[in-house]
Amino acid sequence: MDPEKIAAGPLGEGDLWLGGRWRAAADGRRFAVLDPATGRTVREVSAAGAADARAAMDAAAEAAPGWAATPARRRSEILHRTYELMTAHLEPLARLITLENGKALRDARAEVSYAAEFFRWFAEEAVRIDAGFGEAPNGGFRHLVQHRPVGITAHVTPWNFPAAMATRKIAPALAAGCPALLKPAPDTPLTALAVAELLAEAGLPDGVLQVLPTDRAAEVVGAWFEDERMRKFSFTGSTATGRLLLRQAAERVVNVTMELGGNAPFVVCADADLDAAVRGAMDAKMRGGGQVCIAANRFYVHASVAEEFTARFGAAMAEVVAGPGLAEGVTLGPLVNPAAVAKVRELVDDALTRGARIAAQGAVPEGGQGEPGEQGCFHPATVLVDVPDDARMLHEEVFGPVAPVSVFTDEDELVARANATPYGLAAYVFSRDLAHAVRLAERLEVGMVGVNRGLLSDPAAPFGGVKQSGLGREGGREGIGAFLETTYMAVDWP
Template sequence: MITDLFIDGEWRPGSDGTRFDVIDPADLSVVAQFAVASEQDCMDAVDAAAAAQPSWAATAPRERSELLRTAYQILTDEVEVFAEIMVRENGKSWSDAMGEAGYAKEFFRWFAEEAVRVPGDYRLSPAGDKRIIVDRSPIGVSLLITPWNFPAAMATRKLAPALAAGCTTILKPARETPLTAAYVVDVLRRAGVPAGVVNLVTPVPTGPLVKAMIDRPEVRKLSFTGSTEVGRDLLHACADSIVSTSMELGGNAPLIVLPGADLPTAVEGALLAKMRNGGSACTAANRFYVHDSVHDEFVELMTDALAKVKVGSGLDRANGLGALVSVAERDKVAALVAGAVDDGATLKLGGNASEQGAFYDATLLTGVTHGSTITTTEIFGPVTAIVRFDDVDAAVRMANDTEYGLMAYVFGEERAAVAVARRLEAGMVAVNRGVVSDPAAPFGGVKQSGLGREGSSEGILEFLEEKYIALTA
């Protein structure tokens, strides 16, 4: 596995020679020791990206498109290698890793197509005195910061549109999962992306060195996926230099089961919404609101389904639930469950942390009170917390009672479910399904869940700036 930084087209150790351990959360073994990026390394990455920016921006869209398409094909050919790296450093199940690998590579294919379709405009002004040309050009050097929970998809979802738009990049992955990012960067190197266009650094200490890169005038874009708390700090850091920002931040997704919902469909969708990636997803269903009329049956069906989930290492492909990314994450989830029980919830299933590794069983809580800690905290684990309701208007109020607004789920008769979906304060709503993510769809939230959109045709626009040119008519 690659364990070095990538700067100006070359793999190299950090300038101070230090490294940090990458841990397999399934057995807590050291998978690799990855290079620490010093301040000098980070500045070198900015210099390399800045030097490469003019030529990359001038590269024909078709050429950029073909490079991304080549990267897609490499990832397709090596999809199991891609997945295994994620299993080893992130702990996720094999099915989750393969699902992410398939999703991640699609961003290279999607934005290979978008690279040659950047829109512009040409029209006569209403006064008839000039021709209005609206052009779009690359915003420039882009700093891309990705989290540990989806180390592949978050990297490709940022790299692909930035490169398609003609921007050079500096990728800063989470320290828990740098190996996946390094593999993606090497795929781009093998695809033929020129030196300096893609760089990878893992700075320590992270905050001050990220701030130092943002402070460089050459850096014109920050795209960040992570917690709302860190996002706020980065927005402050970007303010001094007026750096353009795209933010995909925290979530607290409600899942509402309405009266009359088809319960087999609801349980199937709820399993995906809750258990995908072991619940470690900003889009994961975090709070379940289930109507009185279907509550008991839904609980029984959901309990039966969760009880069948096998827990263990993702290297065993029969396991449906892998490890959390660290023992600290495991213990955080365990504390949330214990706190919910103290608040009066009933532990219907699970509630067990492993003695070896960072595993936590699929868990279901009933009798949860809206507003309790577990409903106001992003769980990021395989815990289903169910609140009973008897009034749909009250359920909508509870669903919207959060500073977050990334994702929501509604199950019920279609017309009623869509009516509720329109009332929910979320950037994305799934109706009678458990997954919405698609490279062709705009991904993003409202309120304190983020700024801007990723994916779809909107994704490339985040890395482009408009220029108005006036011509005499």
Template sequence: MTNATLEASVLDKVETGLFIAGEWVPAEGGKTLAVVDPATGDTIKEIADASVADGLKALDAAVAAQDEWAATAPRVRGELLRRAFDLLQERKEEFALLMTLEMGKPLAEARGEVAYGGEFLRWFSEEAVRISGRYGLNPEGTGHMVVSQRPVGPSFFITPWNFPLAMATRKIAPALAAGCTVVIKPPALTPLTTIAFVQLLEEVGLPKGVVNVIATSTSSAVSGPIIEDPRLRKLSFTGSTGVGRALMKQAATGILRTSMELGGNAPFVVFGDADLDKAVDGAMLAKFRNIGQACTAANRFIVHESVAAEFSKRVAERVAGFSVGRGTEDGVNIGPLIDDKAVATTDELVQDAVGKGAKILTGGTVIDGAGTFYAPTVLGDVSADARLLKEEIFGPVLGITTFSTEDEAVRLANDTEYGLVSYVFTQDLARGQRMIEKLATGMMGLNTGLVSNAAAPFGGIKQSGIGREGGAEGIHEYLDTKYTLIPVS
């Protein structure tokens, strides 16, 4: 089978409709949206483009299915998730190729996302049967306290384009495990992987109405009425801080439970005693994974002045050796950015830094031709007033600044409104412990450039959001706590 034939086969298997109440249906009025391969600019599929009415029908279906799904035995819910995990492993190559086609990441990274995204299914299949409460005599001895957990109820998910499988499984799996029904709105730029995943859920026996999918090109118009509907009880969003802030205002009307995984501006701190081999390897992961298009991507490389020259030289050599191209091609390290706007924004940040004194060690240019490519870039001597030290880059650009003391490193790392993740490289155990205490982030990688794991609580502080996804904490985002007092007779 040729590559083109394989690609066509994978795309042909993806449904084109909305999934509402267990049926694949066209959008109201037959409206469609085009999904584009960012590596070529070609349309690869057209799918249903949901209207406001379609969105409310999806919520109707989730509400109708809620009571029965909540009453389903935890073991049954868990085993359904486990079957989904197993089937996803069988089809990992198809899912990886689909992600590469619609989002652009290299196939090797897409395979990694299938593995990572699948782990949320396995993890929460196990957590479904561990929902617990407590029972005990109150301190006064006048009654017994029963503390129990119950599903929050119908939930609405808005997911981003950069991790189209993992962002879906990270939200859907805990919701289903807890007994909540779902309406998910995948991104218009990369909806196909989420749709294919819901097809998989349908295949393993998911009851009708438990998960509903509505892709749309008019996100705010369709989302607004769903969020404002008093039957909705939970909103989970992954995306920019600005959009998250607006959604939280909407959610306030109904006092919705919210989970917000928002923007990041991760510091990557390299101390003078760091193992530079590990630091450089960590930098490649933390910066260039997903072409730099990740909220966890390292944005600010804060390097001790004693090792800055050597660190800069090593990372520039590694980055200069990257292969740029379509993610389906062998050996490609860097695929396209998601669209023209992303390329323009990345170049603006680079030119701003260069205009303020930064030195281009490699890259620094838009790549002409088909697709939306930007050369992987390393900048040295980035000044404190450069925009790329303040704004989320979301592109393959590594900017280096220096520090001289530990206190200065902490000040520079915390000098941001964001607080999602930080990375620290040091061989001093005591210093590492101090960084755990002092860096204002919800997550931290100590001598590693990759922290995400389904068994760990993912989330940030400050303007990076509220709530946690994954880990033992993740399922509690979909559970309400109820206290009952039984008097002693």
């Protein structure tokens, strides 16, 4: 598997993966996938429409009974073989991610390893779907409880983790015995198509997985919601889009998992190990160039260590090497498109007009400011201080390499500020006193907390948030449960 060759020719000439083979869109429509580092076209791919969405549902419906009846051990073997294939092809997959997403190659490599782990974890969970049997408390009969595949599942994934967001969704669905329909983001469809190719090589039966790239998402997803055969819908993306999809799901009472926006606070207590806090801050802020839903969005630093932490953190941010993700030594790639650069600039300008100051800033390639043409979509790594609470970037996802730092003295006030958001996905707490850190973490209204570490995602742990950050969990034991229905039988027992 070679990323440049994938970009140039294989994958059915950039077609849809439907019914176990490559197919062009029914109406022949295509769209371009761009390299964010240069603005150049990586390749064109077929753009699915409503007719393709219905054909994908038909293929899934045909494959569903056989896949549900496939022994769990066989499903497990296919998923584990896919894990092995992804691991064997780590480098070309990473380069493909960088070509279409832009992230630095080191981040892309880490993503492939992380993405592959979902296949390994759910290969193990596939054979551990439990059942229950016991006597009714009043006697006279028995309870028999089974967990069965929910049915045909549909998934919509974002561009920021084109491999991991796909595998985090389809691996548990396939492990549970459910066919999967996947619509990857139009910015990054090539990685999802490559994963489909590896699943087929691993032995996944035709029709169990369909991958439909498109630049007309509403048409494809709308066709799925109109079809009674779709029994589960999983989405990762913005809260605004999630609200719209929830309305559609409500019309047919479709089972949903929603992983939506975040506004993660990063808390540095007075007794924090500042070396660990700076390392954690770089991990939590700069992975994927800050284009991560669990990225640290608001930095709250105790007044007694604020000056020293900001100086160390600023020095680390200023040393970040920005450039095309495939270039040697680059640690910060471009943002995904010019609109992303414009949004980050807008938030920075808003903070500056409200009194914030730039404490540290890295460099970007000359001309790489996200303007039209081939300059690329870069924004410098930036640390802001004196950021007031009414600055927009403290209430909206920055989704870029910008870190706003605020100071606190009173912990109760800190908790109130940290929780003053409709989002509740992730948070980070740094303190040498572990008991204190855990007590503070328990007061934060979030689904996940990194305690003295800036990386918290793990396929074996439940990923998800509270409030408007989503519904349900992905990963962990909970991940496969989202694709199972419970059946209870009352059995006479002479």
